[in-house]
Amino acid sequence: MKPVENAHLxxxxxxxxxxxxxxxxxxxxxxxSLSIDAGEFVAIMGASGSGKSTLLNILGCLxxxxxxSYLLDGIEVARRSRAELARIRNQKLGFVFxxxxxxxxxxxxxxxxxxxxxxxxxxxxxxxxxxxxxxxxVGLGGRGTHTPAQLSGGQQQxxxxxxxxxxxxxxxxxxxxxxxxxxxSSVEIMNLFTELSGEGxxxxxxTHEDDxxxxxKRHLLMRDGHLIKDDKAGRIGQM
Amino acid sequence: xxxxxxxxxxxxxxxxxxxxxxxxxxxxxxxxxxxxxxxAIGKGASANMVAEISKMGDNVVMIFSEQRxxxxxxxxxxxxxQSLTASDGLAIRRELxxxxxxxxxEVRTQMQVVFQDKNWNxxxxxxxxxxxxxxxxxxxxxxxxxxxxxxxxxxxxxLGQTVANNIFPNQDPVGQTIRIGNMPFKVKxxxxxxxxxxxxxxxxxxxxxxxxxxxxxLQASTFPxxxxxxxxxxxxxxxxxxxxxxxxxxLRQRHRLGETADDDFRIIDMAExxxxxxxxxxxxxxxLAAVAAISLxxxxxxxxxxxxxxxxxxxxxxxxxxAIGATPVNILAQFxxxxxxxxxxxxxxxxxxxIAGARSLGDxxxxxxxxxxxxxxxxxxxxxxxxxxxxxxxxxxxxRLNPIDCLRYE
Numbered sequence: 078m079k080p081v082e083n084a085h086l087x088x089x090x091x092x093x094x095x096x097x098x099x100x101x102x103x104x105x106x107x108x109x110s111l112s113i114d115a116g117e118f119v120a121i122m123g124a125s126g127s128g129k130s131t132l133l134n135i136l137g138c139l140x141x142x143x144x145x146s147y148l149l150d151g152i153e154v155a156r157r158s159r160a161e162l163a164r165i166r167n168q169k170l171g172f173v174f175x176x177x178x179x180x181x182x183x184x185x186x187x188x189x190x191x192x193x194x195x196x197x198x199x200x201x202x203x204x205x206x207x208x209x210x211x212x213x214x215v216g217l218g219g220r221g222t223h224t225p226a227q228l229s230g231g232q233q234q235x236x237x238x239x240x241x242x243x244x245x246x247x248x249x250x251x252x253x254x255x256x257x258x259x260x261x262s263s264v265e266i267m268n269l270f271t272e273l274s275g276e277g278x279x280x281x282x283x284t285h286e287d288d289x290x291x292x293x294k295r296h297l298l299m300r301d302g303h304l305i306k307d308d309k310a311g312r313i314g315q316m
Numbered sequence: 317x318x319x320x321x322x323x324x325x326x327x328x329x330x331x332x333x334x335x336x337x338x339x340x341x342x343x344x345x346x347x348x349x350x351x352x353x354x355x356a357i358g359k360g361a362s363a364n365m366v367a368e369i370s371k372m373g374d375n376v377v378m379i380f381s382e383q384r385x386x387x388x389x390x391x392x393x394x395x396x397x398q399s400l401t402a403s404d405g406l407a408i409r410r411e412l413x414x415x416x417x418x419x420x421x422e423v424r425t426q427m428q429v430v431f432q433d434k435n436w437n438x439x440x441x442x443x444x445x446x447x448x449x450x451x452x453x454x455x456x457x458x459x460x461x462x463x464x465x466x467x468x469x470x471x472x473x474x475l476g477q478t479v480a481n482n483i484f485p486n487q488d489p490v491g492q493t494i495r496i497g498n499m500p501f502k503v504k505x506x507x508x509x510x511x512x513x514x515x516x517x518x519x520x521x522x523x524x525x526x527x528x529x530x531x532x533x534l535q536a537s538t539f540p541x542x543x544x545x546x547x548x549x550x551x552x553x554x555x556x557x558x559x560x561x562x563x564x565x566x567l568r569q570r571h572r573l574g575e576t577a578d579d580d581f582r583i584i585d586m587a588e589x590x591x592x593x594x595x596x597x598x599x600x601x602x603x604l605a606a607v608a609a610i611s612l613x614x615x616x617x618x619x620x621x622x623x624x625x626x627x628x629x630x631x632x633x634x635x636x637x638x639a640i641g642a643t644p645v646n647i648l649a650q651f652x653x654x655x656x657x658x659x660x661x662x663x664x665x666x667x668x669x670x671i672a673g674a675r676s677l678g679d680x681x682x683x684x685x686x687x688x689x690x691x692x693x694x695x696x697x698x699x700x701x702x703x704x705x706x707x708x709x710x711x712x713x714x715x716r717l718n719p720i721d722c723l724r725y726e
Binding site: 134137139140159160163164166167168172174178180181182183191192194195196240241244 | 321328332632633635636637638639640641642643644645646719720723
């Protein structure tokens with residue numbers, strides 16, 4: 078047998094996800110194979126029901142596939158317990174959601190610190206220091222004590238990005254990160270993603286907007302549970 | 317994630333819904349304060365009872381005559397037998413002097429006591445000169461009757477305070493002559509106030525006279541030496557078993573009982589009486605505590621209800637925490653701790669309220685109150701247990717949630 082090749086950060090083979098809805102089983106993912114290298118900025122596109130969210134959930138270790146293999150950083154994660162998946166998400170993955178999902182009535186800095194509460198890598202003061210640096214990094218240096226209600230949508234999403242970076246994960250997953258934002262804020266967020274990508278962080282983003290997808294370097298198009306297009310040249314069109 | 321962090325998160329969650337948290341705690345607050353009050357009253361009552369019983373006398377042992385079981389004929393009740401005599405008492409006093417500090421027969425008759433235009437119906441106790449020692453009852457005015465007067469069947473008596481107050485409202489009774497039944501008696505002394513006895517009777521409503529006089533003169537008995545009861549006071553309660561054995565042997569010998577015959581007397585000590593009475597009060601305490609425990613159960617169900625609501629309300633928070641790395645155990649711990657904090661904060665408030673309530677009940681109603689540290693600690697631990705028990709199911713439900721469903725929940 079050939080040794081497992083570790084060149085790819087993410088490598089999935091023949092991934093299937095079957096939902097048993099009613100009498101007919103529905104395949105949300107029907108044999109998807111794909112590999113993503115470290116440092117790539119990937120946009121997953123497709124109509125609703127195409128399976129793009131299911132793919133992102135499985136890539137993000139929030140869901141497990143019915144069959145197939147998923148190597149993350151050389152480790153098989155397709156069949157792991159809930160607790161093991163939680164630890165993988167905590168250490169290797171960062172999440173940015175459409176509706177920000179910040180803890181209400183909790184200061185920005187404490188929201189950013191949250192991933193390390195579960196990891197416990199840093200002490201109290203080191204954690205606070207890193208959270209402050211991350212807030213400065215996303216351009217919210219002076220807003221650490223603000224609660225989500227006191228921040229605009231764009232600012233909230235930047236807090237969420239800072240939180241996703243807290244445990245220095247190699248991969249960032251973004252699910253429609255600009256879906257709830259105005260054009261100006263959307264541009265700011267996408268510029269931030271481009272900067273992070275330039276620093277070597279792998280970003281996998283789901284979107285249905287072409288102009289947002291245009292920031293990514295690679296585009297995947299899903300339809301009916303199949304990956305129908307993988308455009309590494311970064312061109313969009315005829316989708 | 318360390319415990320302090322979980323603690324902080326739980327504290328914040330409780331603080332955010334102040335009104336709801338307070339209302340949820342209310343069940344536990346009432347339950348715990350009810351437990352504290354009930355235990356304080358129960359323990360106070362039994363401690364008081366024990367104290368009252370020991371007030372009845374000093375290391376007291378009572379001997380009753382008991383009718384031997386004849387095959388036929390009328391059976392009398394306790395103390396109705398004819399076997400016990402004052403001479404038995406004197407023999408015990410003489411031969412067991414190393415154990416027995418004081419000895420007195422006790423005979424009692426209910427009679428009218430008259431002085432001039434006042435009269436009063438009371439108990440006349442026939443006893444020996446050592447009776448005040450046994451009962452721990454001192455003379456306050458005049459003197460107790462002497463051994464000489466006891467031997468002579470002198471018509472001499474000593475009054476309890478209640479009797480004196482009723483027939484000598486404005487006058488010193490010592491030296492006066494009263495009538496008991498139709499016999500004149502000289503009042504030689506006045507006993508000090510003894511108060512309410514362990515059974516609720518007025519111990520001062522009594523006249524004391526030599527048992528010889530009571531038996532011969534007042535009761536005009538054909539067998540004046542027979543007595544209903546002998547009372548002894550021992551030097552120490554530690555010797556009670558030895559004393560009972562020796563008294564029994566002596567009485568059996570004096571009564572010429574064969575080896576197979578039953579005792580014609582019964583020996584009872586105060587420890588037996590107090591354990592019977594505190595048993596009654598313990599049963600009451602257990603019953604009341606059970607009622608209080610039911611109210612705690614209801615409080616616990618209230619906590620479970622609110623925790624289930626809280627889990628549903630914060631489902632997106634749960635989803636987010638799971639997405640960024642909270643394990644099911646982390647979520648379980650968070651919600652259980654929140655529930656434990658709700659119940660223990662309620663428990664502490666309940667303990668404070670309960671202690672205050674028990675104290676003021678004691679002040680207002682004059683009930684004896686005893687708040688034991690042990691029952692307070694148990695109440696606190698119980699409140700923590702209620703939180704853990706009723707918080708487990710909601711927390712377990714939260715920990716089983718699927719992060720994707722939580723994040724999508726609208």
